[in-house]
Amino acid sequence: MNSQEKLISKKKPTFPISNLLSDYLKEHSRSIKIPIFYDDLLRFHGCVILYDKNEEDTLWVRTYFSEFEREEIDLCLKKIYTLLHSDGNEETIPFLNVDAIDYCTFGNSKPFRIKIRNILNDNYTYFYVKKADASRVYGLELEHILSPHSINFLIYKDTLIEEHIAGIPGDVFITDFLPKCSESEKSQIAKEFVKFKERCLVRLLGDMRSYNYVIAPTHDFDQIVYKIRAIDFDQQSFEGNLKVYDLQFMKENRKMIEMVSEKLKTSSIIQYKIEERSYMAKRMIMYPNRIETLLNCMKNDVISYPENIKNLKKQVEDYTSDPKFRDCENMGDILESILAFVKRNYLNISNKELF
Structure with a gap:
């Protein structure tokens, strides 16, 4: 195996x-x-x-x-x-x-x-x-x-x-297009990858191997802007291993992770992660009723196995040192607690990372 x-x-x-x-x-x-x-x-x-x-x-x-x-x-x-x-x-x-x-x-x-x-x-x-x-x-x-x-x-x-979500499949882009990108384009893609990685991790979207997302280039004045979008949502809040929600542990993403390390300083990576979490917090504030109702559906639903829930809440608690995850009973509770964590820290942002 x-x-x-x-x-x-x-x-x-x-x-x-x-x-x-x-x-x-x-x-x-x-x-x-x-x-x-x-x-x-x-x-x-x-x-x-x-x-x-x-x-x-x-x-x-x-x-x-x-x-x-x-x-x-x-x-x-x-x-x-x-x-x-x-x-x-x-x-x-x-x-x-x-x-x-x-x-x-x-x-x-x-x-x-x-x-x-x-x-x-x-x-x-x-x-x-x-x-x-x-x-x-x-x-x-x-x-x-x-x-x-x-x-x-x-x-x-x-x-x-x-x-249909338009774009170049990630695996195809990494093989056929990434080597042809300029150094500035690679830096911009690295930034987008960090933000995409953080977004998937915080909202527990798993299995984002390179063929499960697309990269969409858009011409903007004298440059090309790259956006990364998930196209497979099958592994939402199911797995019990926190690494499944982190793109850096997918071997298919190795070249992208290496590019992030080469192009971005640690301070920049932290900055982009904070930016993405802040954006998500703003979205939660803009649509409080919709997200609350959806999370309530999740909390009253069965979308994973008991052992997955037990393992994931323990891993998230260990990583965040937040004892509130100990009381989570299902995947909806875990996701709600993570999003609440992000929202609480929105107005008091520090360099401490959620994940």
Whole structure:
């Protein structure tokens, strides 16, 4: 067993959506009736393997359906697109085409990736159809509330619809793009990585290996600005090992960690961590009712194993020297205590690190 397997030792189960979480999603317009379910797409008749430009298996396959089923499925997927990206008005459906329905054979969620093209101008976008999982839903909501990036998703019964998050997959960027970046660009990416790392750690988003986040370059005047965004929220508040929530312990991120050490002084790293925690505290202050209601859902939900909860609260208590973590009974309690810790220290920032 290698070090990565020791960090993540068990395959995470799918946790159902509780009634309390379902009510929260309805209140915030996340829950809406959709015309097709994840299980309907599993009825594909066959598939072909998709290869990348280097002729390597992408772990995605392109599915195909019978002619009769495909016509009905295409119409349903177009309707979902209008619900996700507009007000559900179906007048645009004649101008939409479903170019591809791809299925991922790797990971827990095994999503379908839908490519929708506007036939009038050939612009296209993607969205994903997944099996609904409480961990993933909490992860998406926390991303929306606490990160600098809003995120759009819909859920109906046991099916989750997610918008596509544009960017270059982290593993591809590290291999193909990072070596070509200028020294100033590497410094800027290092700064963003520190902030991303801190954000994931504080809100307990685990397993951020390089293929679970994207790097999005944006041209800004005479420079390129790089942002890092999570794209997989399956490991939200599940694992009992604190290292699973810390990107520096993922071997796939080694080159990024090395770059941070080379480009940034310790004082700068601490500064960027404080900046990110301050930003999260401001978000909590801006949306107090929403975050409180979401955490209440988590505290009354089952999204992990008892041994994971026991181990994690002990590790966080040891690291922070805060005895309040001793009284945590579930993952919702642990996350609430961490966020409360961040919020308490917002107006009295020191160089003492949370993690």
